[in-house]
Amino acid sequence: MDGIKRRIGRSIRARLSAWISLVVVIISLISGVLSFTVSFYEAHELQDDQLRQFGALIKRQGITLQGASLDLAVNNIDHEARIYLRDLSHPLSDNEEFAHNMPDSFSTINEQHKSWRVYVVETVNGQRIALTQDTALRNEIARDSALRALFPLLFLVPILVTLINFIIARMFLPVSRLAEELNRPSSDERCRIDEDSVPDEIQPFVVSINRLLSNLYESVEKQKRFIANAAHELRTPITALCLQAETLDAEERSDREVKFKRLRAGLNRTKILLEQLLAHARSQDEPKLPLEICSVQQYTQEVIADLIPHVQRKQIDIGMPYIEDTNVRMIPIDLYTVVKNIVDNAIRYTPLGGQVDVSLRRRFEFCEICVLDSGPGIPEHELVRVKEPFFRGSENLEQGSGLGLAIVSQILSRAGGKMVLSNSVDGGRHHGLKVQIFIPLA
Numbered sequence: 001m002d003g004i005k006r007r008i009g010r011s012i013r014a015r016l017s018a019w020i021s022l023v024v025v026i027i028s029l030i031s032g033v034l035s036f037t038v039s040f041y042e043a044h045e046l047q048d049d050q051l052r053q054f055g056a057l058i059k060r061q062g063i064t065l066q067g068a069s070l071d072l073a074v075n076n077i078d079h080e081a082r083i084y085l086r087d088l089s090h091p092l093s094d095n096e097e098f099a100h101n102m103p104d105s106f107s108t109i110n111e112q113h114k115s116w117r118v119y120v121v122e123t124v125n126g127q128r129i130a131l132t133q134d135t136a137l138r139n140e141i142a143r144d145s146a147l148r149a150l151f152p153l154l155f156l157v158p159i160l161v162t163l164i165n166f167i168i169a170r171m172f173l174p175v176s177r178l179a180e181e182l183n184r185p186s187s188d189e190r191c192r193i194d195e196d197s198v199p200d201e202i203q204p205f206v207v208s209i210n211r212l213l214s215n216l217y218e219s220v221e222k223q224k225r226f227i228a229n230a231a232h233e234l235r236t237p238i239t240a241l242c243l244q245a246e247t248l249d250a251e252e253r254s255d256r257e258v259k260f261k262r263l264r265a266g267l268n269r270t271k272i273l274l275e276q277l278l279a280h281a282r283s284q285d286e287p288k289l290p291l292e293i294c295s296v297q298q299y300t301q302e303v304i305a306d307l308i309p310h311v312q313r314k315q316i317d318i319g320m321p322y323i324e325d326t327n328v329r330m331i332p333i334d335l336y337t338v339v340k341n342i343v344d345n346a347i348r349y350t351p352l353g354g355q356v357d358v359s360l361r362r363r364f365e366f367c368e369i370c371v372l373d374s375g376p377g378i379p380e381h382e383l384v385r386v387k388e389p390f391f392r393g394s395e396n397l398e399q400g401s402g403l404g405l406a407i408v409s410q411i412l413s414r415a416g417g418k419m420v421l422s423n424s425v426d427g428g429r430h431h432g433l434k435v436q437i438f439i440p441l442a
């Protein structure tokens with residue numbers, strides 16, 4: 001019983017069936033009571049009309065009653081239809097109720113244990129005759145005919161309830177079909193549901209499911225691409241490292257030193273690549289570390305200090321011509337990663353002896369970190385693609401994974417910021433890439 005209740009509580013179809021069936025039964029009961037009452041009173045009126053007609057006949061034909069009473073029972077006539085005639089000028093001794101001065105119309109009289117419906121007429125020769133019918137019998141006739149009026153209703157209600165349930169079940173068929181379709185293993189990986197074959201009411205729901213499925217499909221595809229690219233990126237340096245390690249033993253002592261250095265450099269590059277891969281994978285996740293108020297100037301100076309060995313190696317002239325310190329609300333390591341990737345790119349892709357300028361400004365509700373270099377810039381047709389993971393410029397000879405800008409974009413989109421890349425056209429000291437980072441102020 002509890003199970004059925006729970007099912008009805010959860011299922012719209014069961015609830016709809018139960019409520020409509022209940023409404024049909026209640027309305028049928030009310031209409032049954034009404035039609036029983038109306039039929040009952042109409043049957044009474046019909047019987048009164050019979051008495052009235054009979055009276056009119058007696059009056060018009062001048063019929064006189066010989067004796068005190070007359071039973072109008074005729075063979076083959078239903079016993080219930082009996083009408084008795086009584087002469088009111090000769091009341092029977094046990095019949096005091098039928099008084100001589102009864103009015104010439106209808107009345108109901110109780111005689112001992114019986115009740116009578118009486119209609120009094122006066123004939124042309126002054127005889128007053130009472131046409132009487134047994135009230136109990138009249139009630140029985142009226143009840144029978146009223147009950148007969150209920151019969152169609154008694155048959156129709158169960159048929160109606162069954163029909164309603166059948167129609168509702170059919171109406172909900174598309175919903176069951178939809179569930180079947182979703183459960184069926186599909187050859188189409190996108191597993192789209194045909195939106196045109198479902199009723200209008202559930203179409204928005206199906207559109208949302210399709211959108212969800214397509215997002216899911218795209219994110220799975222992205223993950224697949226990332227894993228394939230990561231495997232590819234890692235395979236090359238690791239294979240090279242293995243080969244170097246294998247040949248190390250066979251080398252002369254003096255050569256071994258050089259090879260060992262190369263091996264160490266290779267291992268270092270692989271470590272950096274792995275760190276980039278992990279950073280990218282992490283940047284896809286929801287952050288688990290708390291946001292903090294960070295000084296942009298402090299983190300930028302930290303990044304530049306950490307990159308000094310590269311700056312010196314490439315003899316880069318790095319400076320901060322404009323500093324307007326602002327605070328942003330970010331995970332500190334995210335801010336560090338963003339600035340480090342941009343400044344690192346500028347140093348890496350600028351030729352020996354080049355210049356890099358880092359400026360910090362407040363722009364409306366944003367903090368702007370602008371990094372300008374004197375490198376070759378990025379060909380216009382590659383400007384959009386460089387933000388994609390694993391995309392590396394066609395014209396660069398530097399080592400890299402192609403993940404740096406993808407990581408920056410991911411972190412910025414989560415922080416409500418954005419990155420703008422353009423080739424500098426100021427014709428002055430810089431003619432390389434201009435990277436503008438905008439982060440909402442704290």
Ligand SMILES: Nc1ncnc2c1ncn2[C@@H]1O[C@H](COP(=O)(O)OP(=O)(O)O)[C@@H](O)[C@H]1O
Pocket residue numbers: 341345346349350373375376377378386391392393394395396399400401402403404405406432433
């Ligand atoms: N300052 C820059 N000057 C010229 N090209 C750049 C600069 N920054 C990035 N790029 C180009 O964008 C590509 C993607 O950069 P990034 O995502 O950091 O990957 P990676 O540096 O590992 O190659 C680089 O391969 C390079 O071609």
Ligand SMILES: [Mg+2]
Pocket residue numbers: 341344345400404405
């Ligand atoms: Mg880079």
